[in-house]
Amino acid sequence: MNFKEQFGNFAKDFNARLDGFLKSLDGCEPKILSDSLKYSLEIGGKRIRPVLIYAAADLIGVPREKVEGFALALELVHTYSLIHDDLPEMDNDDFRRGKPSNHKVFGAGNAVLAGDGLLNTAYSLLFKECAKGAEYVSAASFLCDCAGIYGMIAGQSADLLHERDENCTEEELFFIYENKTGKLLTAPLAVPAILAGGRYLEEFKKLGHHLGCLFQITDDILDVEGDFSILGKTTGKDDSEGKSTAISVFGLNKAKSMADSFLEKCLDILDGFEGDARFLKELVRYVRTRRD
Numbered sequence: 001m002n003f004k005e006q007f008g009n010f011a012k013d014f015n016a017r018l019d020g021f022l023k024s025l026d027g028c029e030p031k032i033l034s035d036s037l038k039y040s041l042e043i044g045g046k047r048i049r050p051v052l053i054y055a056a057a058d059l060i061g062v063p064r065e066k067v068e069g070f071a072l073a074l075e076l077v078h079t080y081s082l083i084h085d086d087l088p089e090m091d092n093d094d095f096r097r098g099k100p101s102n103h104k105v106f107g108a109g110n111a112v113l114a115g116d117g118l119l120n121t122a123y124s125l126l127f128k129e130c131a132k133g134a135e136y137v138s139a140a141s142f143l144c145d146c147a148g149i150y151g152m153i154a155g156q157s158a159d160l161l162h163e164r165d166e167n168c169t170e171e172e173l174f175f176i177y178e179n180k181t182g183k184l185l186t187a188p189l190a191v192p193a194i195l196a197g198g199r200y201l202e203e204f205k206k207l208g209h210h211l212g213c214l215f216q217i218t219d220d221i222l223d224v225e226g227d228f229s230i231l232g233k234t235t236g237k238d239d240s241e242g243k244s245t246a247i248s249v250f251g252l253n254k255a256k257s258m259a260d261s262f263l264e265k266c267l268d269i270l271d272g273f274e275g276d277a278r279f280l281k282e283l284v285r286y287v288r289t290r291r292d
Contacts, residue, residue: 003282007051014050017068018075036106036114040079044097046292048283049074053188055283059275060200062192069129070139070191073122077147078184080118081156083111090160093237095228119147139194146183155180164242173249174213181219182212200273207269214262215287217255220245224252226291263288 001009022041028034050071057067086093086101087108094104103111126140145151158176162168186208193201223238224247238245246255266284270277 003279003286006279007283007286010051010054011047013054013064014047014071014075017072021072032106032110033113033117036102036110037117039105040083040096040102040114040118041075043099045079047075048287049078049184049188051283052185052280053191055279056189056204057192057195059273059277059280060192060196061275062196066195067192069125070143071188073125073129074143074184074188074191076118076122076125077143077152080115080122081147081152081184083115083118085156087111090156091237092241098229122147135195135197139191142190142194143187146187151179151183155183159243162244165244168244168249170249173244173246176244177213177216178209181216182209185212185215203269203272207266210262210265210269211284211287214259214266214284217246217259217262218288218290220247221252221255221259222291223247259288 018041022038025034025037028037053067053071053074054064056062057064082096083102085091086096087103094101096102101111102114106114123144126143130137130140147153155176155178158172159180162172162176165172186205189204189208189211190201193199193204220238223235223245226235228235237243238247246258250258263284267281270281270284
């Protein structure tokens with residue numbers, strides 16, 4: 001099975017689980033709330049984080065059923081973050097995945113509530129996982145920390161803080177990358193390791209850090225060189241809004257070189273695994289070469 005087929009199978013398995021969750025939202029009132037929740041969950045996305053958690057679990061021999069609940073909770077957290085990220089007070093983007101952003105369809109207030117609803121529901125799912133044993137508690141706690149004030153939210157705050165900051169340092173930029181993007185790419189790798197008693201946990205945490213930097217630098221490059229018809233979101237916004245990025249701090253050529261360096265770091269870590277890491281290697285290569 002080639003990379004594209006295997007990625008598709010992982011995504012298909014996750015989407016089947018997501019479909020069950022979407023059906024459960026039929027009883028959510030008022031209807032505008034359930035509609036706004038479904039809208040952002042259904043408009044697509046690559047499902048990289050659920051794919052990562054499934055692939056990492058397969059690599060180290062963790063049964064799929066042990067990570068499915070975490071995969072759903074993680075995707076809800078990720079989707080909430082995108083809804084809020086698109087708001088006028090944040091990145092102010094009218095499009096997400098080629099369609100109008102949640103707040104453009106349902107209004108800013110309902111978009112805030114949709115994001116809040118997804119986050120709270122994700123935590124409810126994680127509470128249910130905690131009932132299964134101590135290792136599930138540890139995995140849920142790790143995921144929550146990645147999403148919270150010592151993770152993604154810290155990165156988002158720093159991202160806003162350094163808008164139009166012509167003196168943003170390399171250290172400050174990578175704080176943004178590690179937290180805003182890296183933490184929610186570390187969580188799907190670390191959760192299976194925690195459920196396996198800590199096996200390969202440190203390696204997966206390092207991989208998540210490097211993959212987060214690779215992903216965000218590639219995003220910065222695509223904001224300059226990407227095409228809206230492929231990306232599905234507005235390009236050129238980083239520069240127009242004075243965002244601190246790898247391009248603004250290092251320049252385009254050095255940013256590309258740094259992305260290549262993080263790719264090699266990811267591949268080096270995966271070389272140290274005993275199992276078949278070919279899929280994950282292809283996935284990090286895909287992150288570097290993606291156009292969407």
